[in-house]
Amino acid sequence: MNKQQSDLFKQGTLELLILRLLNSGSLNGWDIMQRIELLSAEVLTVTPGALYPALHRLEARGLISAVWRPSDNNRRAKFYGLTTRGRKQLDAQLKQWEQFSDAVALVLRDA
Amino acid sequence: MNFSNLRRRWRALTHKNEMDQELDEEMQFHLQRDIERNVKSGMSAENARYAALKSFDRLEQSKEECRSARGIGVIENIVRDVSYSLRVLLKSYAFTIVVVLTLALGIGANTAIFSFANGILLRPLPYPQSDRLAVLEETAPGMQNIGVSYPNFLDWRDQNTMFEGIAAYGQSRFSMTLGGEAIEIRCSRVSYGLFEVLRVQPQLGRTFTMNEDRPEEDGVVMLGHDLWQKYFGGDPNVVGKQVSVSGRTRTVIGVMPRGFRFPEVSQLWVPLALTTKIYTRNDHGLEAIARLKDGLSVAQAQSEMHSIAARIDELNPLTNQGLDVRVTSLHENLSGNYREALLILLGVVGCVLLVACVNVANLMLARATARQKEFALRAALGASRWRIVRQLLFESLLLAVIGGALGFVLSVGALRLLLTAIPIDLPVWMNFSVDLRVLGFTLGITLLTGLIFGVVPALQTSRVDLNGTLKEAARGSSGGRSRARSLLVVTEIAMSLVLLVGAGLMVQSFLRLRSVNIGLDTKNVLTAALITPRAKYKESERAALIKQIVAQVSSLPGVESASATATLPLNGNNWGRGLTVEGYAGADQTPIVQHTVVTPDYFRTMGITLLAGRDFNDSDTKDSPDVTIIDERLARMYWPNQSPIGKRVRFGPREDNEPWHTIVGVVSKIRHQRMQEETDPSVYLPHQKIPTGGMSLVARTSSNPHDFIHALRHVVAQLDPDVAVTKVATMDEVVAESIWQPRLYAMLFAVFAGGALLLALIGIYGVMAFLVQQRTHEIGIRMALGASARDVFKLIVGRGMKLTVVGVVIGVGGAIALTRLMHSLLFNTSTTDPFVFILISAVLSTAAFFACYLPARRAARVDPLIALRYE
Numbered sequence: 001m002n003k004q005q006s007d008l009f010k011q012g013t014l015e016l017l018i019l020r021l022l023n024s025g026s027l028n029g030w031d032i033m034q035r036i037e038l039l040s041a042e043v044l045t046v047t048p049g050a051l052y053p054a055l056h057r058l059e060a061r062g063l064i065s066a067v068w069r070p071s072d073n074n075r076r077a078k079f080y081g082l083t084t085r086g087r088k089q090l091d092a093q094l095k096q097w098e099q100f101s102d103a104v105a106l107v108l109r110d111a
Numbered sequence: 112m113n114f115s116n117l118r119r120r121w122r123a124l125t126h127k128n129e130m131d132q133e134l135d136e137e138m139q140f141h142l143q144r145d146i147e148r149n150v151k152s153g154m155s156a157e158n159a160r161y162a163a164l165k166s167f168d169r170l171e172q173s174k175e176e177c178r179s180a181r182g183i184g185v186i187e188n189i190v191r192d193v194s195y196s197l198r199v200l201l202k203s204y205a206f207t208i209v210v211v212l213t214l215a216l217g218i219g220a221n222t223a224i225f226s227f228a229n230g231i232l233l234r235p236l237p238y239p240q241s242d243r244l245a246v247l248e249e250t251a252p253g254m255q256n257i258g259v260s261y262p263n264f265l266d267w268r269d270q271n272t273m274f275e276g277i278a279a280y281g282q283s284r285f286s287m288t289l290g291g292e293a294i295e296i297r298c299s300r301v302s303y304g305l306f307e308v309l310r311v312q313p314q315l316g317r318t319f320t321m322n323e324d325r326p327e328e329d330g331v332v333m334l335g336h337d338l339w340q341k342y343f344g345g346d347p348n349v350v351g352k353q354v355s356v357s358g359r360t361r362t363v364i365g366v367m368p369r370g371f372r373f374p375e376v377s378q379l380w381v382p383l384a385l386t387t388k389i390y391t392r393n394d395h396g397l398e399a400i401a402r403l404k405d406g407l408s409v410a411q412a413q414s415e416m417h418s419i420a421a422r423i424d425e426l427n428p429l430t431n432q433g434l435d436v437r438v439t440s441l442h443e444n445l446s447g448n449y450r451e452a453l454l455i456l457l458g459v460v461g462c463v464l465l466v467a468c469v470n471v472a473n474l475m476l477a478r479a480t481a482r483q484k485e486f487a488l489r490a491a492l493g494a495s496r497w498r499i500v501r502q503l504l505f506e507s508l509l510l511a512v513i514g515g516a517l518g519f520v521l522s523v524g525a526l527r528l529l530l531t532a533i534p535i536d537l538p539v540w541m542n543f544s545v546d547l548r549v550l551g552f553t554l555g556i557t558l559l560t561g562l563i564f565g566v567v568p569a570l571q572t573s574r575v576d577l578n579g580t581l582k583e584a585a586r587g588s589s590g591g592r593s594r595a596r597s598l599l600v601v602t603e604i605a606m607s608l609v610l611l612v613g614a615g616l617m618v619q620s621f622l623r624l625r626s627v628n629i630g631l632d633t634k635n636v637l638t639a640a641l642i643t644p645r646a647k648y649k650e651s652e653r654a655a656l657i658k659q660i661v662a663q664v665s666s667l668p669g670v671e672s673a674s675a676t677a678t679l680p681l682n683g684n685n686w687g688r689g690l691t692v693e694g695y696a697g698a699d700q701t702p703i704v705q706h707t708v709v710t711p712d713y714f715r716t717m718g719i720t721l722l723a724g725r726d727f728n729d730s731d732t733k734d735s736p737d738v739t740i741i742d743e744r745l746a747r748m749y750w751p752n753q754s755p756i757g758k759r760v761r762f763g764p765r766e767d768n769e770p771w772h773t774i775v776g777v778v779s780k781i782r783h784q785r786m787q788e789e790t791d792p793s794v795y796l797p798h799q800k801i802p803t804g805g806m807s808l809v810a811r812t813s814s815n816p817h818d819f820i821h822a823l824r825h826v827v828a829q830l831d832p833d834v835a836v837t838k839v840a841t842m843d844e845v846v847a848e849s850i851w852q853p854r855l856y857a858m859l860f861a862v863f864a865g866g867a868l869l870l871a872l873i874g875i876y877g878v879m880a881f882l883v884q885q886r887t888h889e890i891g892i893r894m895a896l897g898a899s900a901r902d903v904f905k906l907i908v909g910r911g912m913k914l915t916v917v918g919v920v921i922g923v924g925g926a927i928a929l930t931r932l933m934h935s936l937l938f939n940t941s942t943t944d945p946f947v948f949i950l951i952s953a954v955l956s957t958a959a960f961f962a963c964y965l966p967a968r969r970a971a972r973v974d975p976l977i978a979l980r981y982e
Binding site for chain 1: 143
């Protein structure tokens with residue numbers, strides 16, 4: 001992804017993606033990064049410098065919570081999961097996102 | 112913020128290390144997975160690690176972001192900023208000491224003056240609901256407060272509907288003989304109901320009854336707490352005991368609680384016990400205080416008292432014509448004298464603090480230049496601009512707080528010093544102890560100070576050009592900053608000029624006041640108040656006693672002459688009475704004249720010239736014809752073209768058949784009441800005729816009057832140990848004391864303005880020295896190109912003087928605008944006195960020249976070879 005695209009990839013969007021990914025189960029930071037790249041067919045990439053502060057912000061806002069447990073390679077890793085509030089936030093943001101992208105799509109199609 | 116959030120934040124704060132470790136571990140885990148993946152995809156271990164680290168850009172910065180996401184940022188960073196600030200300040204301790212001392216002096220001076228103003232202007236008076244208390248004063252056309260007459264007071268008390276109660280009182284000094292020693296007690300005669308008006312209950316016993324407020328029934332006394340403790344050992348059974356007050360035996364009926372004094376410092380009270388016969392409508396010497404009914408205002412009371420006064424005037428045209436009543440709140444009445452001067456002084460010290468702030472801001476800016484690399488480095492390491500601003504503000508606040516704490520300590524000492532410069536007995540209502548208001552004020556100005564001198568440098572400094580600064584030394588790159596510093600210097604000079612002009616005017620005014628010709632020869636005159644026990648001496652005996660004391664004192668070796676007077680000039684004692692001139696058909700008003708009762712030789716002793724006729728002498732006795740001596744002003748008023756000798760006048764109201772007094776002498780005029788102005792004309796009467804108590808002894812000595820104090824006391828003690836000798840002072844001291852207020856204000860003004868001048872000079876010196884240092888390179892080039900040392904010198908001094916002239920011009924404008932406010936504090940001095948303005952501008956410019964001189968000389972000695980290599 002080139003520079004211009006990454007600028008579009010704003011903080012709010014990253015947080016939405018994180019919430020969405022965690023909706024299906026808890027993940028550690030590295031996993032989240034891999035998933036975003038994988039699922040976006042490597043269009044979207046996240047640097048650790050963006051990801052970890054975002055995770056800690058979400059944690060601070062009580063939208064996700066973290067536990068330490070062993071990962072697949074048997075090392076201790078920090079796993080993040082959605083809290084109830086996080087789930088609500090995800091629903092709300094998804095709805096907003098859908099409205100927004102529908103609207104953009106409509107304009108792009110009909111304009 | 113919900114509870115779990117709070118708990119998390121708490122944990123973030125208390126388990127900081129643990130959480131930092133977790134953060135490290137999380138990052139390590141991530142790196143490890145990256146490396147593993149890279150190895151799997153076929154990289155060498157070394158390359159895998161390198162690639163992983165590379166993808167993990169700005170590792171430390173993201174850690175910092177994660178930390179701040181924890182939400183602990185604020186508190187933790189504060190702790191860190193403070194400790195960092197402390198380290199920075201300790202490292203540059205010379206800077207810190209200069210700044211802290213500057214601030215301590217500025218804040219200390221402000222706190223001291225504020226405590227002073229607080230004790231007088233802001234503190235509530237020590238009486239319950241003191242805001243309801245009002246003072247009633249009688250005024251005559253052109254004269255404020257001529258004193259209340261007893262019959263008028265009775266009319267007010269009967270006719271008003273505005274007050275819960277009115278009480279009248281008169282102050283005097285009584286002697287009491289306790290423990291074999293005659294002591295002088297400040298005492299008041301008070302009308303029935305005074306304590307009720309004040310709403311203060313006695314601690315023991317009761318207050319005066321209406322019945323006791325009559326002559327012959329008034330053999331009672333109330334004691335103040337301190338007096339009771341000191342002379343009665345706090346005896347709980349003191350009520351009912353007999354004590355001797357001024358030679359008369361009175362029964363103690365009550366003791367007032369600790370801390371109660373009224374008025375001023377009185378702590379012994381006896382009934383007023385007057386009649387309208389003894390105290391006529393023409394005698395004005397009492398004071399009156401009243402308590403307003405709830406819901407009524409001073410203005411309402413004023414308008415009612417106005418009409419009551421008009422009614423009394425109508426019924427008693429001879430005595431009360433033109434007399435009116437002025438109602439003021441007690442607090443305003445007491446503090447009014449000081450209000451204006453205190454407000455101006457507060458403004459003055461405020462300005463000094465501002466100059467101090469400007470100076471400190473200047474120092475901070477200079478230092479900031481030296482620290483530019485430090486900030487650039489921090490910015491490069493991920494510190495945000497806000498973080499750097501905050502860091503700098505913390506340093507400023509820390510400096511301010513240390514300065515403020517030190518200043519507070521200084522202020523306690525300064526206030527004590529200030530109070531010793533006040534020669535009068537401070538009334539009890541003036542309370543200068545530290546209270547919450549003073550603490551709040553100090554804290555407030557401390558923080559404000561920190562912000563004022565901190566904000567500009569912080570914003571200036573934090574605007575770092577990262578690349579530029581890190582790449583090269585900050586040579587010549589601070590043009591904007593030096594403009595800011597020049598602006599600060601101009602401000603400083605302008606402000607100190609305003610202060611200096613103010614001080615110059617005050618000093619000028621004080622010097623003029625001091626050199627006023629009061630009509631007395633005050634050199635080598637000793638004065639002392641004699642308090643004779645009232646009941647021990649009947650009137651004629653008292654006159655004989657005074658005569659005897661005067662005779663013995665004047666026969667002391669080295670005493671040229673001695674006399675006694677009931678009212679010492681410039682001592683706050685006045686006795687005004689109406690005057691009627693026999694056969695005078697001019698304006699029908701009775702002028703108020705200053706009544707002075709004296710013994711023979713008074714004029715010679717005090718250096719008053721006898722212009723015509725004779726002095727009093729031993730043949731003016733109780734039974735001889737009534738005589739008086741008048742001053743030249745009265746003589747000119749009624750007998751402009753003839754001799755007043757042999758003419759007759761009488762005192763008191765016209766309808767009374769007071770005896771006529773024959774004028775036997777005319778003396779030169781003196782300023783009896785105030786040095787500032789001529790007041791009422793004077794008449795003198797012989798003490799043998801009017802043997803009042805409370806005489807002051809005056810003695811002209813051939814050498815230092817202080818050497819005669821012991822002999823004088825000895826003479827009095829020999830004649831009667833029950834006569835108290837107090838207030839021993841030379842006449843010069845009495846005169847100096849009468850103008851203590853202008854003296855104190857001039858002194859404070861001068862001290863503060865001097866401080867501001869010093870700060871401004873340090874400021875301009877600092878800026879010029881900095882400029883020379885910054886431009887050493889440029890100066891080197893100029894000299895290499897042929898500029899002489901003289902040219903360089905002129906360049907630097909020229910720049911400094913340009914700033915000075917701008918500052919002086921602005922300052923003169925400011926001074927013209929501001930000194931108008933101090934008009935009422937000045938005596939015979941215009942607020943735009945050109946002499947003061949020119950002198951101060953010249954002094955300031957000269958001083959500024961010398962402040963520029965040193966850096967300029969250094970610049971002129973620059974060796975171009977060295978300068979060109981100079982980084």
